[in-house]
Amino acid sequence: MAFLKLAGTVTKRMGMKSACYMYPVVAREFTKTTRGHVELDSADCIYCGLCQRKCPTKAIEVNRQEKNWTIQPLRCIVCSGCVDVCPKKCLRMENTYSSSVTSKF
Amino acid sequence: MSKRTIIPFGPQHPVLPEPIHLDLVLEDEKVVQAIPRIGYVHRGLEKLVEKQEYANMVYVAERICGICSFIHAQTCSQAIEDLLPIEVPERALYLRTIWAEMSRTHSHLLWLGLMADAFGFEALFMHCWRLREKILDMVEDTAGGRVIFGSCKVGGVRVDIEDAKLKDIVIQYNDLEKEIKEITDVFVEDYSVKHRLVDVGVMSKEDAHVLGAVGPTMRGSGVAKDMRTLGYAAYKYLKFEPVVETAGDCYARTKVRIREVFQSIDLIRQAVAQIPGGPIAVKVTGNPTGSSFQCVEQARGDVAYYLKANGTKNLERFRVRTPTFANIPPLLKMLGGCELADVPVIVLSIDPCISCTER
Numbered sequence: 001m002a003f004l005k006l007a008g009t010v011t012k013r014m015g016m017k018s019a020c021y022m023y024p025v026v027a028r029e030f031t032k033t034t035r036g037h038v039e040l041d042s043a044d045c046i047y048c049g050l051c052q053r054k055c056p057t058k059a060i061e062v063n064r065q066e067k068n069w070t071i072q073p074l075r076c077i078v079c080s081g082c083v084d085v086c087p088k089k090c091l092r093m094e095n096t097y098s099s100s101v102t103s104k105f
Numbered sequence: 106m107s108k109r110t111i112i113p114f115g116p117q118h119p120v121l122p123e124p125i126h127l128d129l130v131l132e133d134e135k136v137v138q139a140i141p142r143i144g145y146v147h148r149g150l151e152k153l154v155e156k157q158e159y160a161n162m163v164y165v166a167e168r169i170c171g172i173c174s175f176i177h178a179q180t181c182s183q184a185i186e187d188l189l190p191i192e193v194p195e196r197a198l199y200l201r202t203i204w205a206e207m208s209r210t211h212s213h214l215l216w217l218g219l220m221a222d223a224f225g226f227e228a229l230f231m232h233c234w235r236l237r238e239k240i241l242d243m244v245e246d247t248a249g250g251r252v253i254f255g256s257c258k259v260g261g262v263r264v265d266i267e268d269a270k271l272k273d274i275v276i277q278y279n280d281l282e283k284e285i286k287e288i289t290d291v292f293v294e295d296y297s298v299k300h301r302l303v304d305v306g307v308m309s310k311e312d313a314h315v316l317g318a319v320g321p322t323m324r325g326s327g328v329a330k331d332m333r334t335l336g337y338a339a340y341k342y343l344k345f346e347p348v349v350e351t352a353g354d355c356y357a358r359t360k361v362r363i364r365e366v367f368q369s370i371d372l373i374r375q376a377v378a379q380i381p382g383g384p385i386a387v388k389v390t391g392n393p394t395g396s397s398f399q400c401v402e403q404a405r406g407d408v409a410y411y412l413k414a415n416g417t418k419n420l421e422r423f424r425v426r427t428p429t430f431a432n433i434p435p436l437l438k439m440l441g442g443c444e445l446a447d448v449p450v451i452v453l454s455i456d457p458c459i460s461c462t463e464r
Contacts, residue, residue, distance in 0.1 A: 005291055005295075006229065006232075009232060019235045031242075031245050031246040033245070033246060033247065034245055035250055056157060056164050078250070079164055080249070080263070084263070
């Protein structure tokens with residue numbers, strides 16, 4: 001009778017909405033806590049370099065003289081360590097993933 | 106004696122995308138011996154201790170495995186906390202327990218799906234993974250990542266779960282429990298499933314003990330050993346008994362994992378009911394010294410971490426023994442005397458994670 005049990009589940013599911021969604025036609029909804037990618041509000045940044053020092057994969061590069069902050073999205077492991085350590089709270093974790101790229105840099 | 110043939114099995118094979126190679130020595134259709142070979146995906150993660158600071162090793166440990174990711178991070182953190190030494194706040198211990206049990210439920214549902222796929226029950230496979238997806242959504246909602254939780258750190262946890270969200274997790278698990286029961290009943294009762302699992306890959310209690318099996322592989326053979334009973338994290342405050350089945354075949358190992366899913370849901374309920382308030386992490390200062398050995402129960406069995414420190418910001422030695430490594434000798438024992446057609450099911454019954462094993 002166990003066969004009928006799964007048949008019951010299958011029949012029930014047939015009347016319900018699909019468990020999958022038609023990505024990319026239907027966009028995926030991220031939660032508020034999702035770690036997607038790191039963004040910088042450069043107006044507030046003092047280029048202290050703490051994020052660069054904290055980054056475990058050395059994805060962030062800060063140049064204080066030239067007031068330049070860059071991140072390599074492919075190196076970033078989205079650990080949120082830089083966001084936690086930022087003294088001016090100008091780094092933030094966006095909940096959407098970084099977009100696809102065709103070349104490494 | 107009939108003629109012997111050697112059939113190479115893997116590293117690319119139809120069972121699972123894990124690169125293990127077995128030389129199967131056959132007499133007709135019967136396996137008489139299996140000779141393993143691993144080493145296809147060695148990444149040398151343990152060597153990274155020389156370059157990464159000890160706090161960053163938690164990130165590295167979390168990436169040893171994509172399924173037990175949180176428990177690897179938890180074990181690594183526990184070992185470093187033992188070396189420092191620091192006391193972790195109780196709320197953090199409870200949160201670690203909740204995430205570890207969520208990790209166990211999704212791992213077991215993943216395995217049940219793979220097992221269904223291995224014996225050719227595609228619909229069952231889809232339903233197991235449909236339910237697993239709901240758990241992954243909960244993980245993302247609480248920890249921030251779906252596979253790599255990223256919520257554990259030395260000294261506690263990095264994010265808190267609000268009490269309302271904790272209650273919501275329990276409500277979701279209550280609904281999920283009914284759906285999981287519906288699916289797991291098929292594994293337990295279905296004639297064709299039983300036909301593929303009962304009396305396949307039998308391992309006796311003595312063999313399980315002597316060959317050093319761990320986790321559900323061992324508990325399926327009747328050895329009641331579960332590292333959670335050591336009382337790390339918040340397990341010392343929770344009530345549970347190791348899940349044991351005595352038959353020692355693939356069916357028994359499946360039943361152990363099914364019962365463990367429900368046990369994990371119960372542990373989450375208990376932890377949410379008892380979780381205290383307070384801080385979620387303590388400040389970590391100084392460098393670790395000495396050595397620490399930690400055993401933690403993962404979904405596949407117990408993982409052992411050995412860490413040695415010399416008072417600098419880098420650890421001196423970092424050694425991980427993952428459950429699959431311990432389960433390979435029992436696997437070879439199970440394969441001796443089985444039919445060739447049963448090899449995929451038996452290999453899968455230990456829930457192999459070769460990337461874990463080789464690191």
